[in-house]
Amino acid sequence: MKVLNLRCARDHRFEGWFSSDDDFVAQGEQGLMACPMCDDKTITRLPSAPRLNVSTQRGEAPPVPSTIDLAQARAQGQWLRAVREVISKTEDVGDRFPEEARRIHYGEARERGIRGRASSEDADALREEGIEVVSLPVPEPLKSTVQ
Numbered sequence: 001m002k003v004l005n006l007r008c009a010r011d012h013r014f015e016g017w018f019s020s021d022d023d024f025v026a027q028g029e030q031g032l033m034a035c036p037m038c039d040d041k042t043i044t045r046l047p048s049a050p051r052l053n054v055s056t057q058r059g060e061a062p063p064v065p066s067t068i069d070l071a072q073a074r075a076q077g078q079w080l081r082a083v084r085e086v087i088s089k090t091e092d093v094g095d096r097f098p099e100e101a102r103r104i105h106y107g108e109a110r111e112r113g114i115r116g117r118a119s120s121e122d123a124d125a126l127r128e129e130g131i132e133v134v135s136l137p138v139p140e141p142l143k144s145t146v147q
Contacts, residue, residue, distance in 0.1 A: 005046040008035035012076065013046070013069075037076055039139040083138055090115045098122040105131045 004024060006016045012035050018024040024045065027033050033043045090113035093100045097116030103109035115136070118126070123133045 005048045006033070006043050007046050008038060008040040008044075009042040010035070010038050010040055012037040012040075013072070016043075034139070036080070036139055038137070083136065086113075086115065086136060087138065089113055092116060098126060101126055101131050101133065102129070105129065 002018045004016050007013050031041050034041050093114045093116040095117050097118045100114055126133045
């Protein structure tokens with residue numbers, strides 16, 4: 001099993017696990033990889049040093065991640081947790097979002113948290129009616145159960 005450091009075109013960094021280098025290349029060519037943050041399918045492999053069982057007493061200490069890298073990783077983790085929480089506490093109404101939001105707002109349907117898809121025009125119209133709408137891009141991998 002190979003654990004590779006990867007990056008999408010938006011510079012989100014993450015790990016990918018592959019059975020071999022050929023497996024990584026094949027999945028890339030077939031478009032099977034996507035960034036867990038933004039669902040971008042333009043994935044590049046970052047250089048990484050092999051892990052060796054060498055005492056740090058003989059050489060230099062392992063590199064310490066920069067403060068920026070740590071802050072970015074923390075922010076990405078917090079964002080993913082927040083998105084997962086929203087998904088777990090809302091009902092997906094899909095393309096019916098504008099209609100269902102209106103039904104709830106006007107008391108025609110029971111009040112509950114919903115999520116779904118709406119065009120920017122529909123979202124603007126809902127806001128003009130006094131209905132709170134928040135756009136939240138959800139990465140494709142979070143929309144389905146991971147096996």
